[in-house]
Amino acid sequence: xxxxxxxxxxxxxxxxxxxxxxxxxxxxxxxxxxxxxxxxxxxxxxxxxxxxxxxxxxxxxxxxxxxxxxxxxxxxxxxxxxxxxxxxxxxxxxxxxxxxxxxxxxxxxxxxxxxxxxxxxxxxxxxxxxxxxxxxxxxxxxxxxxxxxxxxxxxxxxxxxxxxxxxxxxxxxxxxxxxxxxxxxxxxxxxxxxxxxxxxxxxxxxxxxxxxxxxxxxxxxxxxxxxxxxxxxxxxxxxxxxxxxxxxxxxxxxxxxxxxxxxxxxxxxxxxxxxxxxxxxxxxxxxxxxxxxxxxxxxxxxxxxxxxxxxxxxxxxxxxxxxxxxxxxxxxxxxxxxxxxxxxxxxxxxxxxxxxxxxxxxxxxxxxxxxxxxxxxxxxxxxxxxxxxxxxxxxxxxxxxxxxxxxxxxxxxxxxxxxxxxxxxxxxxxxxxxxxxxxxxxxxxxxxxxxxxxxxxxxxxxxxxxxxxxxxxxxxxxxxxxxxxxxxxxxxxxxxxxxxxxxxxxxxxxxxxxxxxxxxxxxxxxxxxxxxxxxxxxxxxxxx
Amino acid sequence: xxxxxxxxxxxxxxxxxxxxxxxxxxxxxxxxxxxxxxxxxxxxxxxxxxxxxxxxxxxxxxxxxxxxxxxxxxxxxxxxxxxxxxxxxxxxxxxxxxxxxxxxxxxxxxxxxxxxxxxxxxxxxxxxxxxxxxxxxxxxxxxxxxxxxxxxxxxxxxxxxxxxxxxxxxxxxxxxxxxxxxxxxxxxxxxxxxxxxxxxxxxxxxxxxxxxxxxxxxxxxxxxxxxxxxxxxxxxxxxxxxxxxxxxxxxxxxxxxxxxxxxxxxxxxxxxxxxxxxxxxxxxxxxxxxxxxxxxxxxxxxxxxxxxxxxxxxxxxxxxxxxxxxxxxxxxxxxxxxxxxxxxxxxxxxxxxxxxxx
Numbered sequence: 067x068x069x070x071x072x073x074x075x076x077x078x079x080x081x082x083x084x085x086x087x088x089x090x091x092x093x094x095x096x097x098x099x100x101x102x103x104x105x106x107x108x109x110x111x112x113x114x115x116x117x118x119x120x121x122x123x124x125x126x127x128x129x130x131x132x133x134x135x136x137x138x139x140x141x142x143x144x145x146x147x148x149x150x151x152x153x154x155x156x157x158x159x160x161x162x163x164x165x166x167x168x169x170x171x172x173x174x175x176x177x178x179x180x181x182x183x184x185x186x187x188x189x190x191x192x193x194x195x196x197x198x199x200x201x202x203x204x205x206x207x208x209x210x211x212x213x214x215x216x217x218x219x220x221x222x223x224x225x226x227x228x229x230x231x232x233x234x235x236x237x238x239x240x241x242x243x244x245x246x247x248x249x250x251x252x253x254x255x256x257x258x259x260x261x262x263x264x265x266x267x268x269x270x271x272x273x274x275x276x277x278x279x280x281x282x283x284x285x286x287x288x289x290x291x292x293x294x295x296x297x298x299x300x301x302x303x304x305x306x307x308x309x310x311x312x313x314x315x316x317x318x319x320x321x322x323x324x325x326x327x328x329x330x331x332x333x334x335x336x337x338x339x340x341x342x343x344x345x346x347x348x349x350x351x352x353x354x355x356x357x358x359x360x361x362x363x364x365x366x367x368x369x370x371x372x373x374x375x376x377x378x379x380x381x382x383x384x385x386x387x388x389x390x391x392x393x394x395x396x397x398x399x400x401x402x403x404x405x406x407x408x409x410x411x412x413x414x415x416x417x418x419x420x421x422x423x424x425x426x427x428x429x430x431x432x433x434x435x436x437x438x439x440x441x442x443x444x445x446x447x448x449x450x451x452x453x454x455x456x457x458x459x460x461x462x463x464x465x466x467x468x469x470x471x472x473x474x475x476x477x478x479x480x481x482x483x484x485x486x487x488x489x490x491x492x493x494x495x496x497x498x499x500x501x502x503x504x505x506x507x508x509x510x511x512x513x514x515x516x517x518x519x520x521x522x523x524x525x526x527x528x529x530x531x532x533x534x535x536x537x538x539x540x541x542x543x544x545x546x547x548x549x550x551x552x553x554x555x556x557x558x559x560x561x562x563x564x565x566x567x568x569x570x571x572x573x574x575x576x577x578x579x580x581x582x583x584x585x586x587x588x589x590x591x592x593x594x595x596x597x598x599x600x601x602x603x604x605x606x607x608x609x610x
Numbered sequence: 611x612x613x614x615x616x617x618x619x620x621x622x623x624x625x626x627x628x629x630x631x632x633x634x635x636x637x638x639x640x641x642x643x644x645x646x647x648x649x650x651x652x653x654x655x656x657x658x659x660x661x662x663x664x665x666x667x668x669x670x671x672x673x674x675x676x677x678x679x680x681x682x683x684x685x686x687x688x689x690x691x692x693x694x695x696x697x698x699x700x701x702x703x704x705x706x707x708x709x710x711x712x713x714x715x716x717x718x719x720x721x722x723x724x725x726x727x728x729x730x731x732x733x734x735x736x737x738x739x740x741x742x743x744x745x746x747x748x749x750x751x752x753x754x755x756x757x758x759x760x761x762x763x764x765x766x767x768x769x770x771x772x773x774x775x776x777x778x779x780x781x782x783x784x785x786x787x788x789x790x791x792x793x794x795x796x797x798x799x800x801x802x803x804x805x806x807x808x809x810x811x812x813x814x815x816x817x818x819x820x821x822x823x824x825x826x827x828x829x830x831x832x833x834x835x836x837x838x839x840x841x842x843x844x845x846x847x848x849x850x851x852x853x854x855x856x857x858x859x860x861x862x863x864x865x866x867x868x869x870x871x872x873x874x875x876x877x878x879x880x881x882x883x884x885x886x887x888x889x890x891x892x893x894x895x896x897x898x899x900x901x902x903x904x905x906x907x908x909x910x911x912x913x914x915x916x917x918x919x920x921x922x923x924x925x926x927x928x929x930x931x932x933x934x935x936x937x938x939x940x941x942x943x944x945x946x947x948x949x950x951x952x953x954x955x956x957x958x959x960x961x962x963x964x965x966x967x968x
Contacts, residue, residue, distance in 0.1 A: 147665075150666040207815035239715050273921075287939075376919065
């Protein structure tokens, strides 16, 4: 890692100083470590998407199609016709600046173009300059400018320095949502053929193989087998995996997230979920094809997002399940909660979700038949269906990171906290202005968790890491719990840099840690083999 | 620079009626024709703007949720949760009410400061206070002005007038509280555009201009009331005439140039309104992140332009991975058959989805 030391990285950030030059006069300078690489054109072709051949952002002259201006102008007008949000947000901003210091990328870079208001101005100025008579006449005075190739570079640079976390939209007096603007602007870039390697390759994988990381069905099963084997090694409890994969007629379809059966520490969350299924003897199955609950398509275009998730409902139909259960994931739940029902409904071939264990009917999910696993588990605990020993997590002092999208696109605050309070004894909240709806992004969401843009990730993740550092120093927090697969993938890197003493994991890892099984054997480690504070006495070590 | 140009425009706008009425005596142009024309532009422009927004559909239900969702029965939702993460329509209405009347989201405002390697967030309600002072005062002042357009003056307006001027001690005519408050609010809003480096950096001329214009209106109004006394009886004759579509310039009486300056600035604001950021007044009602319910999973939202898309089917998937699946002992589904489905794409020429129906 060629990054400077943490103290030095943000030494250049001054939140109250702005450049001498007007922002329109500052040419986009693509800094290394801030932007993503461009995807191979073959990948785009195979997804029926336009491409600009082989090129990279650092090329002086970008190989834009000849009629690029026409394409962009048309694309903007079309998006204004399709989305009232976009049209409205382009008109009503008063530049009050309430959003300015709410963006984690602004807080980590001090770059004024990372203020949400200016991020939106990048396109608002073009709409005024290209389509409005007053704008054309009065130019800069009213914030209008012409569409040039530099503008495209700027768009690429800054709309891929936004993680669509919606924090600014919480503070905007008109609810202007930069995530909406960013999503639409990325669509427009995609229409030119501009797409990132890290953003599109997972889409290609998910489309053709079933999940972002390209794990093929046999490997999917092998990875789960490893988890089950590891669990048996530690606890002596055997889980029969076969019934959980591609079994028709189960009651529930569970859709996992690839990060959770692919890499540490996500795998412990997946292990926790399998353990829970086994504990409950739940009638649940997984599709070998719909092995991805997350949706990188959403980071490129609405259409692509829909193309990827069609398979979830097709698979639910084919496997003849009654309802769908989704894993712990962030943007996934933005998509599942706010878009699925519109895209794929009415979903009449499924039934209103009902917990077979507690009998609870999930009324709030009655129309799209999708339940979050955290809701499911919270309900189990509320009905006393799990025998939990929270002291088995006593080696952990836990804080909880509200993942952006479950927070601001779902309102998912109490369920995870309820579970946490039942599975561990040491739970500490981060400072008030950095949690719940005001939570900070990990800095790597929305397709930004690549290697080549590590500097911007560490800067963008700084506000979150700073809050973690606070609870680590003051309360000795050593475990960050989150319900997002991207979080679990990127926080280790982020915290390794800013607060190296804090581990990262999912909620269901802690649930499984605390679950008391009939016939379990003694152990002195948790499910990821960290030493326990109070060793577990099992059947092999009867009470005196 | 932007501020200076805005200020110069204001000065020019002041000079136009000054010369027009004071020198050229074009009383009816500035007293009747321009106000009517500008008011017409205001109404038509605003209606046009509303239709322009309404013409685009809201494809997805995308509320920004700032409170606990309605989920399991034992998950308690406080009033705050209901207002910030509304499930029912009445909760949405209340949320909108709070946004529009009390600027709820602005009230959340924080200020971030970086001390060495530590980020600190402090409460920052000044912007909220300035905005509230300005908007509420403006609203009350507008209501007060109804006494110029009605006869007899409704007692509600009279009562408002009385309340607004209850500090009677400062002489005759009594000082309106809102006059002081609106100036305080406007001064704050203007000053922060100069002093706050971030806000200053992102301010255009079109951000300064409405502030200057409104300050111009307020100051000319105050001057008219306290210093250059105008013939109120004549003014009322003119304004009532305008309101009843029976306008006439009062004969003989000299209303005073200051009145025409005030009226001209108001007219300019009205005409400018629909083409500027000031449309936020109406736009806020349309904001999909605020005016939609957080009940996506219970109540389906329909997108008028939704179209079927191309996706890979399980049959194609299984065909490709049949061998490895068999080897791994994953059950093969022998019942599936390949199916063709209709699809569209905005990325493929000739495959475009059908025209948007609204």
